[in-house]
Amino acid sequence: MPTARTGPSFLWLLAGGVPVVVVLAVLPPFIGVYQTQQLTYGLAFAIAALGFNLLLGYTGLLSFGHSAYFGAGAYAVAFIIQRLHVHSLELCILGAMLGAMLVSALFGYACVRHTRIFFGILTLALSQVLYSLALKFFWVTGGTDGLRASWNGLTLLGGLIDFKGSGAYRRFVVSYYYYVLGLFVVAVLIMWVIVHSPFGKALQAIRDNETRAGFVGIRVRRYRWIAFIISGLFTGLAGALWVPLNGLTTPEVLYWPFSGEIVFMTVLGGFRTFFGPIIGAVTFNYLKVYAVASSQYWQLVLGTVLVVLVMLLPAGIVGTLGQLANKLRPKQLQQG
Numbered sequence: 001m002p003t004a005r006t007g008p009s010f011l012w013l014l015a016g017g018v019p020v021v022v023v024l025a026v027l028p029p030f031i032g033v034y035q036t037q038q039l040t041y042g043l044a045f046a047i048a049a050l051g052f053n054l055l056l057g058y059t060g061l062l063s064f065g066h067s068a069y070f071g072a073g074a075y076a077v078a079f080i081i082q083r084l085h086v087h088s089l090e091l092c093i094l095g096a097m098l099g100a101m102l103v104s105a106l107f108g109y110a111c112v113r114h115t116r117i118f119f120g121i122l123t124l125a126l127s128q129v130l131y132s133l134a135l136k137f138f139w140v141t142g143g144t145d146g147l148r149a150s151w152n153g154l155t156l157l158g159g160l161i162d163f164k165g166s167g168a169y170r171r172f173v174v175s176y177y178y179y180v181l182g183l184f185v186v187a188v189l190i191m192w193v194i195v196h197s198p199f200g201k202a203l204q205a206i207r208d209n210e211t212r213a214g215f216v217g218i219r220v221r222r223y224r225w226i227a228f229i230i231s232g233l234f235t236g237l238a239g240a241l242w243v244p245l246n247g248l249t250t251p252e253v254l255y256w257p258f259s260g261e262i263v264f265m266t267v268l269g270g271f272r273t274f275f276g277p278i279i280g281a282v283t284f285n286y287l288k289v290y291a292v293a294s295s296q297y298w299q300l301v302l303g304t305v306l307v308v309l310v311m312l313l314p315a316g317i318v319g320t321l322g323q324l325a326n327k328l329r330p331k332q333l334q335q336g
Helices: 010-026 028-059 067-082 089-111 116-136 168-196 198-208 210-215 220-246 256-269 276-294 298-312 316-335
Strands: none
Touching: 010 028, 010 168, 028 168, 028 198, 028 220, 028 256, 028 276, 067 089, 067 116, 067 220, 067 256, 089 116, 089 220, 116 256, 168 198, 168 220, 198 210, 198 220, 210 220, 256 276, 256 298, 256 316, 276 298, 276 316
């Protein structure tokens, strides 16, 4: 598998990232409630794609079962809100991440013993076990009706922010956008540190040549397992952040097509780059929303658009832009 780019220094990340975060922070007053809501969805999916890419881009493992960890986080938050009547979103997220960690640790322990297609099929099979359980244990999960997670009673930042009175929904959407944006920034920084740490370099060594990595003393299965758990945690966090905005979680988020969407977000943006999955997730969310709104045959429309994009941009959006920049750079230097 091709080498994932480790990218520039941490200072470059801050220099390039701070202006982007500032732009995102000032957008809500100009784009309205609906677009703010869609951008929040995009940021949540970006966290999921970022976690997934730790396996695909940096460890060389293609999982078809990441809907399991997204769904575990989503169901945990919905269950805590509806059944335990907890209203602090921080406590809900903590419970969701614990649930996602348990599921990913259990599934990962079985999956990392295999590679290539065997790994992918096993992750798919295990995720569908979770999907089946969500349907069968309907008295716990709500079955096909799912579990509601109303935003009305939620509080943010330990109860400092609540949503009561007139204009509550608008205040919720805007406040929640900034909340998700803050967690997104933290997630990006943590993942950047992980992939550029000795642990991240070891994962890339395993991806490039598992045998040689073992010879130099890297405990391949243990490193893969840890990467699997971290990936599951990020995806579970995304699921936890998705639920309050959606208001409902159903077994559909555990079904295999949703795993395919996470894969496609990452590939669309460019899994060989650090920022590719982020761009791919936001882009995919908007493509899907407008495809659904444009036609009753939205799946055909969306599929056609995505196939065209993949054919035109085989390295992904960010990867292709990087290639173009590399081709243009020598010309600019010559002109200078």
